[in-house]
Amino acid sequence: MLGKKAVPVAAEQARILAGTEIHGSINSQGVLEINGRVEGAITHRGRLLIGRTALCLSDIRAEVLEVAGEVRGSVQVEARLEILATGRIYGTVACGRLVVREGGILNADVQIAEAQAAARPAPRPPLAVPLGAADPEGVPAAPEGNAAPVPESSGGIVIPFDGSPPLRAAARAMGQAPAAAVPAREPGPPAEAPVHEGLTG
Numbered sequence: 001m002l003g004k005k006a007v008p009v010a011a012e013q014a015r016i017l018a019g020t021e022i023h024g025s026i027n028s029q030g031v032l033e034i035n036g037r038v039e040g041a042i043t044h045r046g047r048l049l050i051g052r053t054a055l056c057l058s059d060i061r062a063e064v065l066e067v068a069g070e071v072r073g074s075v076q077v078e079a080r081l082e083i084l085a086t087g088r089i090y091g092t093v094a095c096g097r098l099v100v101r102e103g104g105i106l107n108a109d110v111q112i113a114e115a116q117a118a119a120r121p122a123p124r125p126p127l128a129v130p131l132g133a134a135d136p137e138g139v140p141a142a143p144e145g146n147a148a149p150v151p152e153s154s155g156g157i158v159i160p161f162d163g164s165p166p167l168r169a170a171a172r173a174m175g176q177a178p179a180a181a182v183p184a185r186e187p188g189p190p191a192e193a194p195v196h197e198g199l200t201g
Helices: 114-118 165-173
Strands: 006-009 012-016 022-025 026-034 036-041 044-052 055-057 059-067 070-083 087-101 105-110
Touching: 059 087, 070 105
Parallel strands: 006 026, 012 026, 022 036, 026 044, 036 055, 044 059, 055 070, 059 070, 070 087, 087 105
Antiparallel strands: none
């Protein structure tokens, strides 16, 4: 067991074995794997791995952190924090990216970097369509009444369309889409005048 003082770890890859206890801060870089018990701050530049048998009662600052053991304290990760299936974190977490595998436990106040939150697409606002204008799919609005829609080049003339041949030809000439034809009502026989028989005297 080491006393409470800073333990520099300068190797490119180092490992703290299970059964080892460190009481004090750790400053390291490269790749560091912790499988023992640490009570003290950990500052790491590089990839930090907390093994299954590890218990860290620590405030941790690292670039990349993978947790398969238990961490209690404040965790700040510049890039990626991954909690594996056997990993547990209790305390506070601030990171650029967070991944929690199935079975992992995260019981902490979590803050994700603003850059990642800003990368999420914003919801699209509803499209306002003026009354009588074409909808977003390009389908023209239905004309009012029984009038066929008229292109702007026609000068704004509206021809009521009742299905008769002269109006159908005029609608084609003006480029209008004719509305549904309404058959003309045939005239019936004239109504007979009622006959009143005169009174006999």
